[in-house]
Amino acid sequence: MTFISQFPVLLLLLIYAFTLQKIVCNNLNQVRCNEKDQQTLEIFKQGIIDPSNNLVTWSSEQDCCEWKGVHCDNTTSRVTKLDLSGQYLEGEIKLSLLELQFLYHLNLSYNSFDVISIPPVQNDVIFGSNLHYLDLYDNYDISMDNLVWLSQFSSLRYLNLGFINLRNATNWLHSLVMLPSLFDLRLPFCRLNITSSLKHVNFTSLVTIDLSANYITSKSLRWLFDLQRFSQLHSLKYLDLSGIDLHEETNWLLAMPPSLSYLYLSNCQLTNRSPSLKHVNLASLVTLDLSHNHFNSELPHWLFNLSHDLSHLDLKDSSLYGEIPSSFFNYQNLVYLDLSGNMFFGSIPLTLGNLTYLEYIDLSGNMFSGSIPLTLGNLTYLVSLSLSSNSFSGTIYSKVTFYFVDVELKNFICRTRKVLGPNSWY
Numbered sequence: 001m002t003f004i005s006q007f008p009v010l011l012l013l014l015i016y017a018f019t020l021q022k023i024v025c026n027n028l029n030q031v032r033c034n035e036k037d038q039q040t041l042e043i044f045k046q047g048i049i050d051p052s053n054n055l056v057t058w059s060s061e062q063d064c065c066e067w068k069g070v071h072c073d074n075t076t077s078r079v080t081k082l083d084l085s086g087q088y089l090e091g092e093i094k095l096s097l098l099e100l101q102f103l104y105h106l107n108l109s110y111n112s113f114d115v116i117s118i119p120p121v122q123n124d125v126i127f128g129s130n131l132h133y134l135d136l137y138d139n140y141d142i143s144m145d146n147l148v149w150l151s152q153f154s155s156l157r158y159l160n161l162g163f164i165n166l167r168n169a170t171n172w173l174h175s176l177v178m179l180p181s182l183f184d185l186r187l188p189f190c191r192l193n194i195t196s197s198l199k200h201v202n203f204t205s206l207v208t209i210d211l212s213a214n215y216i217t218s219k220s221l222r223w224l225f226d227l228q229r230f231s232q233l234h235s236l237k238y239l240d241l242s243g244i245d246l247h248e249e250t251n252w253l254l255a256m257p258p259s260l261s262y263l264y265l266s267n268c269q270l271t272n273r274s275p276s277l278k279h280v281n282l283a284s285l286v287t288l289d290l291s292h293n294h295f296n297s298e299l300p301h302w303l304f305n306l307s308h309d310l311s312h313l314d315l316k317d318s319s320l321y322g323e324i325p326s327s328f329f330n331y332q333n334l335v336y337l338d339l340s341g342n343m344f345f346g347s348i349p350l351t352l353g354n355l356t357y358l359e360y361i362d363l364s365g366n367m368f369s370g371s372i373p374l375t376l377g378n379l380t381y382l383v384s385l386s387l388s389s390n391s392f393s394g395t396i397y398s399k400v401t402f403y404f405v406d407v408e409l410k411n412f413i414c415r416t417r418k419v420l421g422p423n424s425w426y
Contacts, residue, residue, distance in 0.1 A: 033064035033072060037079040040099050041070065047092030047117070054087040073102065081105040085135070088112065093142070095119060095149070098131065105133040109160065114141035118149045130155060137162040137186070144168075147175035154179070160186040162210075167191040173223065177201055183235065186210040207235050212242040212264065218249030225252035233257045240264040242289070247271060253280045264289040266314070272297040287312040291338070298322035309333055316362065317341035326351040334358055340386065341365040353378040362386040369393075 041064055045055065057068045064079070065072035071081035079100050085107045092115040093108060099119075116136075131153045136142070143165040150156070156179050166172055170193055176185065183205050192214040201223040203209075209224070221244070224230060236257050247269040256263075263285055270293040282288065285307050291314045299320060306313075310331045321343035329351040337358060345367040352361075353375020361379075364386045371394035372387065 032077050033070075034076075034078050037100055038064040040097060041067070041079070041082075044094045044097045047094045047115075048089055049091035050087075050089055052088045054089070055084075071105075076102065078102040083107040084111070086110040090114065092117060093136070093139075098152075102130055104130050104155075106131060107133070107135040108139065109135045109137035111139055112141065113139040116142050116144065118144075129153070132156060132181075133158045135160040136164060139164060140189075147172045150175050151178040155181055157181050158184040160184075161190060162186055162188045163190070165191050167193055167215075169193075173201070177203075180205070182206065184208040187214070188212040188240070190214055192216050201229065204232055205235060206233060208238040209236065210238070210240040211244065212240045214244060216244060218244065218246050221249070225249055227252060227255040231255040231257055234259055236260055238262040241268060242266040243268070245269045256281060258284050261285060262287045265293070266290065267292040269294060271295060272300055282306050285310055289314040290318055291316045293318045295319050299324065299328060304328060304330075306331065311357075312336040314338045315342070320344065324349060329355055331355065332357070335381075336360045338362040339366070343367060345369065347371070348373050350375045352376070355379065356381070358382055360384045364388045364390070366390055 038060075041058070042060065045058055048055065055068060057066065058064075064070055065077065069082055069084040069087070070079060071083070072078060073080050080102050082097070082100075082103065083105065086109070089108075089111040091113060093113045095116065095118050097103075097106070113136075116139075129152065132155055134153070134156060135158070137160045140163040144161075145168045147166070147169055148171075150159070159176075159179070159182060166187070172187075172192065176182065180202070182203070184207060185203075186208065188210050189212070192211065193216070203224075211221075218225065221241075230252050234257055237259055239260060239262065242264045243266070245268065246265065250270070258281065261284060263282075264287075266289050270290065272295045280302055282302065282305065286309055288306065288310065289312070296319045299322065303315075304327060308331065311333050313331070313334060313336065316338045317340070319342065320339075323346035324339075324344055326349035329349060332354060334355045335357055337355070337360065340362040341364075343366065344363075347370035348363065348368055350373050352373060356378055358379050359381050361382065361384070366389070368387075368390040369392065372392050376382070376385075
């Protein structure tokens with residue numbers, strides 16, 4: 001009877017305890033932005049023009065851990081990541097933002113900032129010491145006179161300054177060698193100028209190098225092309241030097257590290273007269289882009305010795321000519337093949353149909369003739385086919401639905417999308 005009479009009291013106590021526990025847990029789980037971090041973000045916002053009102057959540061009345069693009073650590077409540085990529089922001093990037101002590105990821109890419117203010121390097125204060133990732137790509141109105149400020153980021157692993165004007169930053173390399181942890185370096189379209197050579201450049205940890213579309217010449221890349229040094233880049237997997245004149249400097253290809261999987265040498269003034277190309281080890285490549293060069297030859301023999309894992313091959317507009325041997329279509333893992341804009345003639349080998357994983361083929365702008373191989377019907381993954389500006393005759397049989405077709409047959413040009421269902425004839 002005593003227990004029954006006290007039951008309501010016990011029930012109330014249990015409910016109270018459960019409610020109290022829930023409140024405490026919610027308070028523990030709720031991330032509250034550090035006051036100093038919030039002040040730093042507010043100063044950064046003062047320089048921003050936000051025409052699309054994408055930062056409407058950046059209000060002093062709201063906790064900064066709930067602001068758009070801001071990520072806080074669940075335990076310390078400190079700001080660790082800021083990602084405002086593609087928010088149509090304009091104005092000034094105040095890199096006093098790097099006073100965020102625990103910030104490791106900063107992405108302001110794909111915006112329209114036109115000014116960047118960099119805090120002075122101080123011996124007693126190190127900004128951005130925890131920064132691992134910095135991406136300012138495609139803020140093309142920004143110019144920088146130097147990259148000395150980067151030397152503060154001893155932990156930086158990813159750096160992308162693509163499309164930022166670095167024409168006056170003549171000692172950019174000197175600053176980059178101060179980043180021992182860097183493994184991904186991307187400086188495309190930066191108007192990089194000739195830099196003085198350095199005898200000791202330790203980039204052995206680099207996995208990605210993208211210096212494409214800059215003003216530098218092969219002579220200014222001796223720090224990279226030194227045969228012994230280049231061969232020691234054991235981690236290098238991705239190299240893009242497109243748009244750089246390399247016709248006088250091809251010996252470095254002989255020392256290409258076996259780890260390299262992606263090689264882009266488009267528009268590099270390469271010719272078949274470069275003797276080193278005949279002895280290059282390309283056995284590990286997955287992607288090879290040699291488009292827009294000046295080989296002036298038939299298909300070089302070294303192109304028949306590529307990796308069997310090759311999935312992407314681009315040779316468009318490279319002054320290649322002649323008949324294509326059937327043995328050339330031996331890369332059965334190819335997904336992308338572009339041979340357009342050359343002077344290939346004769347018929348297309350039936351072995352093209354062996355490339356059963358192909359999704360994209362462009363053979364346009366050549367001098368191919370004869371029938372289009374019925375073996376194209378074997379390419380069940382094919383979604384884009386371009387055969388125009390040749391002299392084909394006959395029909396095409398397909399087992400698949402094309403999403404893009406560009407074919408010229410006897411002065412008739414067919415350009416359409418989503419055409420023909422399975423088992424259809426032209």
